Structure formats: structure tokens, C-alpha cells
Amino acid sequence: MSSNIWISDITHYYNKKQTSPTLDDINLTIPQGQLTALIGRSGCGKSTLLQMIAGLLIPTEGAVRISGHTVTKPSAKWNMMFQKPSLYPWMTVRENAALGLVFAGTYKQKKERVEELLDMVGLADHKDKNVQQLSGGQQQRVALARSLATEPDVLLLDEPFSALDAFTRSALQTEVAQICHDYGITMVLVTHDIEEAVAMADNVVIMNHNPGRIVGSMEVPLAYPRDRGTEEFGELKDYLFAEFEKIDQAKQAELAALEAQKDIQQTQQALAS
Amino acid sequence: MSTAQAAAPARSTDFVTQLSQGFKNLPMWAQTTVNSIFGMTILLVLWWIGGVLIQSNPDTEAFADFAPGPALSALWSLLGTEFLWDTIVSSLERILLGLFWGIVIGVPLGVLMGYFLAMRQLANMPFQFLRMISPLAWMPIAVLAFETWDGAIVFLIVMATVWPIVFGTAHGVQRIDPNWFRVAKNLGADGYQMLRRVIMPAIAQDVFAGIRLAVGVAWVVLVPAEYLGVTSGLGYAINDARDTLAYDTLAAMVVVIGVIGYLLDAIAVFLIKRYSWHAE
Ligand SMILES: Nc1ncnc2c1ncn2[C@@H]1O[C@H](COP(=O)(O)OP(=O)(O)OP(=O)(O)O)[C@@H](O)[C@H]1O
Ligand SMILES: [Mg+2]
Numbered sequence: 001m002s003s004n005i006w007i008s009d010i011t012h013y014y015n016k017k018q019t020s021p022t023l024d025d026i027n028l029t030i031p032q033g034q035l036t037a038l039i040g041r042s043g044c045g046k047s048t049l050l051q052m053i054a055g056l057l058i059p060t061e062g063a064v065r066i067s068g069h070t071v072t073k074p075s076a077k078w079n080m081m082f083q084k085p086s087l088y089p090w091m092t093v094r095e096n097a098a099l100g101l102v103f104a105g106t107y108k109q110k111k112e113r114v115e116e117l118l119d120m121v122g123l124a125d126h127k128d129k130n131v132q133q134l135s136g137g138q139q140q141r142v143a144l145a146r147s148l149a150t151e152p153d154v155l156l157l158d159e160p161f162s163a164l165d166a167f168t169r170s171a172l173q174t175e176v177a178q179i180c181h182d183y184g185i186t187m188v189l190v191t192h193d194i195e196e197a198v199a200m201a202d203n204v205v206i207m208n209h210n211p212g213r214i215v216g217s218m219e220v221p222l223a224y225p226r227d228r229g230t231e232e233f234g235e236l237k238d239y240l241f242a243e244f245e246k247i248d249q250a251k252q253a254e255l256a257a258l259e260a261q262k263d264i265q266q267t268q269q270a271l272a273s
Numbered sequence: 274m275s276t277a278q279a280a281a282p283a284r285s286t287d288f289v290t291q292l293s294q295g296f297k298n299l300p301m302w303a304q305t306t307v308n309s310i311f312g313m314t315i316l317l318v319l320w321w322i323g324g325v326l327i328q329s330n331p332d333t334e335a336f337a338d339f340a341p342g343p344a345l346s347a348l349w350s351l352l353g354t355e356f357l358w359d360t361i362v363s364s365l366e367r368i369l370l371g372l373f374w375g376i377v378i379g380v381p382l383g384v385l386m387g388y389f390l391a392m393r394q395l396a397n398m399p400f401q402f403l404r405m406i407s408p409l410a411w412m413p414i415a416v417l418a419f420e421t422w423d424g425a426i427v428f429l430i431v432m433a434t435v436w437p438i439v440f441g442t443a444h445g446v447q448r449i450d451p452n453w454f455r456v457a458k459n460l461g462a463d464g465y466q467m468l469r470r471v472i473m474p475a476i477a478q479d480v481f482a483g484i485r486l487a488v489g490v491a492w493v494v495l496v497p498a499e500y501l502g503v504t505s506g507l508g509y510a511i512n513d514a515r516d517t518l519a520y521d522t523l524a525a526m527v528v529v530i531g532v533i534g535y536l537l538d539a540i541a542v543f544l545i546k547r548y549s550w551h552a553e
Contacts, residue, residue, distance in 0.1 A: 054459065076461035086452035090474045090550035099470070100460040130550075150460065 003067035003153040003186060005030040005053060010062035012048060012212075022048055023059070024211035030203075032067075032153075035180055035187040037201035039194065039244065045212030046190040050156050053188060054080040066154060076100050078154035083162055085143035087131040093118065094127045096142050100150035110149075117145040121175070137168035144176065148183075155180060157189045161196070173199050174225055181224045194244065198237050199226055206244060208251055215247050317341060336520055344524030351525055360526075361533065363505035367423065368491055368537075371430025375487055379435045380480060383442025387476075393443065404436035408494045412501070422502030426495070433494045434487035441483020445476030477548035485541035492534045507533075 005028075012023040023045045030036050038046045051057040053064050055074045064071040066078055074080075079100075087096045098114045101107040107114075118127055121141040126134060131142060140160060147155060157176070161169040177200040180187040191197055197204045198220055206216040218240055226233060296304065324340025327333045338344070351357045385392045408429045415425035449472065457471050499508025507530050514523035 056455065056459070074459045074461070076459075080459050082452065082456070084452060086450065086456045088453065088471070088474070090548075099457075102470070103457075103461045103463075103466050132550075146460070 004032040005154065005186060005188070006065040007049075007053070008062055008065070010049070010052065010059045010064070012045070012052070012059045012061070020211040021060075022212055024213050026062070026212070026214055028205065028214060030186060030188065032186050033181075033184045035177060035189070035200055035202045037189045037191055037197035037204045038207060039191055039197050039204060039240075040207030040212075041209050041248065042192070044207045044209035046207060047158055048212070049207075050080065050158050050188060050190050053154070054078060054156050056080070076104060076150040077152055078156065079147045079150060079152035080156040080158065081143055081147045081160045083159045085136075085139040087139055087142055087146075089130070089132050091131065092128050093123055093131055093134070093142050096131055097145040097149055099146060104150065113151075114145070114149055117148055118142075120179075121145050137164050137172065140164060140172065144172075148179070153186060155185050155187045157187065159190055159192065162192070169196075170199070170228070176200065177226075178224055194241050195228070195237055198222075198233060198240060199228060204240060206247060208247060210251075210255070216243060218243065335518075338520035339524050343521035344528065347519075347521035348525035348528055351522070357529070359505060360507055360510045361529065363503075364495060364499065364507045365533075367426050367430060367499075367506065368488075368495055371427045371491055372434055372484070372487065374427070374431045375434030375438050375491075376484065378431070379438030379483070379487075380442050382435075383439045383480075383483070384446055384472075384476075386439065386443040387446025387449075400436060400439060403432075404440075406432075408433035408490070409497055412498070416502075426498045426503065429494055429498050430491045433490040434484075437486035437490065438480070438483040441479050441481075441486070442476060444483075445479025446472075448479070449475045474548070474550070478545055478550065481541060481544040481548055485538065485545060488537050488541050489534075492530075492537060496530060 007026055007028040007030075010023055010026040011021050013021050026049060038049065040046055048057065052059050053066075053071065055064075055071045055078065058072065071078070088099070091099070094114060097118055098107050098111075101110050101114065115127070118124060121144055123138060123141055123145070126138065131139060134142065140163075143160075160176075161172055164172065173196055176187075179185070187200075189197070189200055201220055204218045204220060205214055206218075207213065208215040218236075220236055222232065222236070296307070299307075320341050324337065324342070327339060328337040338347075382396070386396050387393070411429055411432050412425070415428045416422075419425040419428055453471050453475065454467070457467055462470065495506070496508040496511065499506040500512050503509055507526055511523055511526045514520070514526060
């Protein structure tokens, strides 16, 4: 069973002294089974929003609902994968992958699932190794298997491939998108990388900073697995890039205008006194 | 043919180089064993020389039984006797009891210190201060505070063991990667599972490293502590042997102390290795 995510009227301040909110009136509905990418400049609140979906952070205002249930705490049903794999170095690959099931007390019944997942992510020959013996890409695959083992309805990815080399990265992008698509997992991906967004997502959501807002979105009507060499892929990438730049420039202009206005006010005040 | 030619110059090189080359080709454990035996032999020879010097000097002649010959034969006749067994058991009991309380007090304190910065700031100065006090300096207080000599000795051992355990544990907790908590929480771990699967394995190695240091200090403190009051244990046996001028038994007891100390340390090292998760 997969589920839809419902983000309604989220506004968030990290502390009371902030002049503008970190997130401002975010509304977004993600249908079940859809793969969504959140892109935006550094500091616009992407990770903040993702942590709220995961239940690791509670918004100042508004709420997140997953299939009708308000998210108030983390759950193995909506799983977050971080930029660093953060594996446990005292465990083998298999033990790491099985951890969610061990916590749930269902590992004994579902041993086979862990084996299958490790085979699927290409670690069939490494199951008994200590995770410290693996490369960065292999470690991230273990983290992926660990996330999938609990059969999550929702998979949340926060720049999970950014530390990997280009080849491993694009291979994993293709794999993860395929897996989520095949299993009907609702996926939300935070990224800086426009190509990654186009390669993986059905829908790309563009965020702006200061305050953090959703300012646009783009559908990616391509079938999986996606071929990055096609003309269509290139066009979508260029379009998204142009769109992103347009929004960014508008934002810069707005900020500059605001600065100028402030200057004028200050000068006027100075003259008046 | 080429092999024979290659062997020819090798034969002409001198014997020592060949020997050291051959030694380096031995497996690691064999090299370790050979070197350890060699080291122990040096120690034994030094002891023997000491014995000869003592015997040849008319002023110290009376202590000639300190030499390895008499000492080892005394040890041989002591082996398997109830006396030796009782002596060792009562010393080990005190050590283990002291270690037990050192762990029970030290590990939770160390966890608090590692986890909370304020605790660390609060406790660091006083603990470092107390750590530097020789545990034996507590003796007068221990004698006043405890009804039995045994209680006082265990107290001294606790004072010796608790600090390395506190600091070892705190160090381990500080090294825990905060992401490990986030990931475990995200995978649905409850408090107990977090402790059992994440915190304990993460710090185990550092705790055992603290315990290893603690065992060393405790064993060193135990013998002088047993000079006082009690009528059992290795310290008492040494003191008693001195009073009865049985210097061969005294030296034999020193050997026993060394051997048991070595074994305790080896157990601690084994546990550190067993719970170590750092890549080689
Ligand atoms: N724990 C925190 N306490 C206070 N402010 C925070 C905290 N975490 C993030 N912020 C602030 O909130 C804003 C959004 O942060 P967030 O991490 O969500 O950005 P992001 O879009 O994920 O950026 P990046 O792309 O660099 O990861 C930033 O200005 C950041 O400084
Ligand atoms: Mg981020």
C-alpha cells in the first residue's frame, strides 16, 4: 500500500527572533506513488520540509498528513535516507539492512526479504562483510536496502547521492526511481541537481528562499527507465534550468528593490531629523 | 638452472642476515611468540644476575633466597596447595568486587558526562582532581568509614577503578555519531532498542579500554592495601613471608602477582578487541 502526502499551510520559524519565516505557507499534495523532486537554492528550507514529512520536526503552524494520519513522530512507514549513509560500523551489511525489521520484531519472519533486497541493490557478494570495507556507493546501497526493508509507503531522500562519483550517482538515480516506481512507493527527493530531478521525478517542485516558498512546478512526462541521451530529456532539463534561473533573478531583483527602498527610507529619515 | 645461479650468491651472504630474513618470513604469531620468550629470558637472566650479586655480598647474603632458583622451587611446591588457592581467590574477590562497583558507578557517570556538556564542564575539574589522588591516600578515611578491613580495601579499589572507567565511557559517548540516533529513530527504535543496539555497541570498546586501565591500577593498589589488617590475599602473603623470613615464598608470590596481573590484562585486551568496531 502506498499513500498520499498532504502538506497544508505549513509555516515554520526555527526561533522567535526570525524576521521572515524559514517556511512560509507551504501547501503541496503528493498523490500516492508519485515521485516528487524539491529543488531550490541552498538554505530555502528543503531539508526542513523533508524532516517535517518524516516526523523528525514539528512545524510551527500547519500539518503534514500521510494517508489521512497527521504525522507527529518518525515511523518506519515513512523512511528518510540522508546524505550520509550513517551505517553502524559494528554490524555486517546484512545486519545493517535488517535493522528496521529487528526493531519491529519481524526479522525472523522476513529474513528472505533482506536477502532479496541486498541482491537487488547489487550486494549479493558482500552480505557478510563489515560495512567499513565497502565503497561510498556500496554503503549508500546498504542504506537504501535498509530503508526499503521495512516496506515503507513513503521514501524521503535528502540529497542522497551528492557525495558519490558521477557514474555511481547516475546508476543509483536510475535504480532508485525504478524501484520506487515498481513498488508504488511515494518518493520525495531533495536535490540541487537539475539533471537528477529530471531523471528521477514525475513532478519537480521549485522552492524559493527568504522566506521559503513554493514558486513553481514542472511535470516530467517521461517513462521509466529514462534515457538521458534523448532530445526530450535535454529539453526538459534546459527548460527547468531556465525556469529556475528566471525565478532566481526575479528574487534577486526583488531583494535589491527592497534594499533600495530601505536606503531611500533611511535617507529620508536622516533628512527629516 | 637459473634457480641454482640465484641460490649461489645467497649462500655466500652471512648467516645472520639469512637468519633474520628467515625470521621475517615466519607468520606474525610465531614472531610474536619467539620475541616474547626472548624478552622473558632477558628478565629471568637479570633476576638471576641479581640473585648472584645478592649472594656474593656478605651484607645481603641472608636474602639469597630471592634468586630465581629458590623462588621457582618454592612456587613449584606451592602450586596446587590450598594456601595458594585461597590467597589468590581472596585477592581476586576483592578486585572483582571493587571492579564491579567501579563499573556500576563509573559507566552511568561516564554516560552522563559524555552526553551533557554541562555535566562535563561540572565534573571534569573535580574528577581530574580526585583521579590524581593515590587511592592509598584514602586509607585512613576508608578504615574509619568501613567496619571491616575487607570493606575498606574494596573501597580503595573502587577509588582506583572508577576514574578510568568514567573517562573511558565519557570518551566513547562523545564519539557517537548523532546521525546514528536519527537513523535508528527513523527506523522505529524505542529507548531500550536504542540503548541495546546503538549506544552500548558504540561505546563498548571505550568502556573496556577504561576497564583495562582500571584493572591495572586496581591490581597495583591491591597488594599494599592487603598489607593492612586482613589475613588473606597476596599482599598479606607477601607481608607474612617477610615476617617469617621466607624470602623464597615472597619471591614466588611476586611471580604469582605478575602472572595473574598479566592474565587480567589479557582478558581486558581480548574484550577490547572483541568489541572493537574500528576498521584495521
Ligand atoms: N536547527 C536549525 N536551527 C535554526 N535554523 C536552522 C536549523 N536548521 C536549518 N536552519 C535554517 O533554516 C533555513 C533552511 O534550512 P534547510 O536546511 O532546510 O535548507 P536546505 O534548503 O535544505 O539547504 P541545503 O540545500 O543547503 O541543504 C536555513 O536558513 C538554515 O540556516
Ligand atoms: Mg538540506
